[in-house]
Amino acid sequence: AFSSSEELVLVDRRSSGIAVLTLNRPKALNALSDSLMRALAEKLQQVDADAALKAAVVTGTGKAFAAGADIKEMNSRSSYSDVRHDNMLAHWSAVSSIRKPIVAAVGGFALGGGCELAMSCDIIIASQAAKFGQPEIKLGTIPGVGGTQRLIRAIGKSKAMELVLTGEMLSAEEAEKAGLVSRVVPVGTELDAAVAVAEKIAGFSTPVAQLAKECVNASQEMSLAEGLRFERHLFHATWGLEDRKEGFEAFVAKRSPEWKHR
Numbered sequence: 001a002f003s004s005s006e007e008l009v010l011v012d013r014r015s016s017g018i019a020v021l022t023l024n025r026p027k028a029l030n031a032l033s034d035s036l037m038r039a040l041a042e043k044l045q046q047v048d049a050d051a052a053l054k055a056a057v058v059t060g061t062g063k064a065f066a067a068g069a070d071i072k073e074m075n076s077r078s079s080y081s082d083v084r085h086d087n088m089l090a091h092w093s094a095v096s097s098i099r100k101p102i103v104a105a106v107g108g109f110a111l112g113g114g115c116e117l118a119m120s121c122d123i124i125i126a127s128q129a130a131k132f133g134q135p136e137i138k139l140g141t142i143p144g145v146g147g148t149q150r151l152i153r154a155i156g157k158s159k160a161m162e163l164v165l166t167g168e169m170l171s172a173e174e175a176e177k178a179g180l181v182s183r184v185v186p187v188g189t190e191l192d193a194a195v196a197v198a199e200k201i202a203g204f205s206t207p208v209a210q211l212a213k214e215c216v217n218a219s220q221e222m223s224l225a226e227g228l229r230f231e232r233h234l235f236h237a238t239w240g241l242e243d244r245k246e247g248f249e250a251f252v253a254k255r256s257p258e259w260k261h262r
């Protein structure tokens with residue numbers, strides 16, 4: 001058993017119905033090793049399975065959210081057949097299959113895999129000190145877990161192409177202007193801001209929040225016509241929930257709803 005200081009991902013489970021997951025390899029700027037990403041996926045899956053938790057926050061430490069996939073670890077794989085056989089980084093997709101909302105609190109570097117991890121979360125809150133980039137080209141490789149796909153959807157082709165082809169970073173302010181992050185807050189307040197957003201979400205019906213997340217994410221994968229049909233089906237499906245009935249009845253009766261989360 002590891003003591004908590006050796007845990008790669010620290011979990012702070014709060015009575016407000018959220019869990020704060022802190023990437024904890026500060027000496028390596030939270031480089032995302034295989035074991036760190038497996039720990040993160042496992043803890044997020046535990047959040048998903050825990051009925052008392054409604055949302056998660058993922059954050060980093062010190063000057064890094066995460067400075068990328070672990071370059072030293074990846075360098076130990078020497079050939080195409082090695083990385084293909086191991087399907088290197090494929091297990092990262094576990095993050096995007098989490099059903100509960102995840103808010104990323106980015107206080108520093110979110111580079112390479114770190115930027116891709118932040119983009120796999122649902123909302124990014126950044127501090128003024130945050131920096132985003134896909135520097136893989138400087139290492140002689142390309143982004144491997146969404147940097148060429150999610151980034152273009154977030155900020156458009158020209159800006160995404162410039163980041164991917166030059167390896168330059170975006171400041172927090174530029175990232176906000178480009179639409180990569182939802183909000184920039186003063187240095188040191190990003191975790192509180194992200195927790196407040198997660199707690200706000202946690203105050204609503206869990207199944208409804210999950211349906212809403214699924215619908216918004218579907219827009220990234222579907223044509224507009226398919227997406228609108230998908231949305232209509234899930235909208236209608238909320239009529240199968242006690243919480244939909246409760247929300248409407250509470251409004252009509254001018255009282256606060258009491259969510260049953262079913």
Ligand code: CO8
Nearest residue numbers: 027028029031067068069070071072111112113135143144
């Ligand atoms: N992997 C491993 N170790 C890292 C990483 C990383 N990504 N980033 C930083 N570290 C380590 C450094 O090696 C250093 O360790 P040590 O103290 O043992 O020398 C420690 O963290 C502190 O880093 P620095 O001394 O470099 O700190 P600075 O403040 O001087 O610089 C930077 C900060 C600018 C963030 C700098 O560390 C840097 O450029 N890091 C690498 C950023 C990068 O290139 N990230 C992309 C990685 S590749 C990636 O994520 C690919 C994902 C998909 C790939 C798919 C491939 C098929």
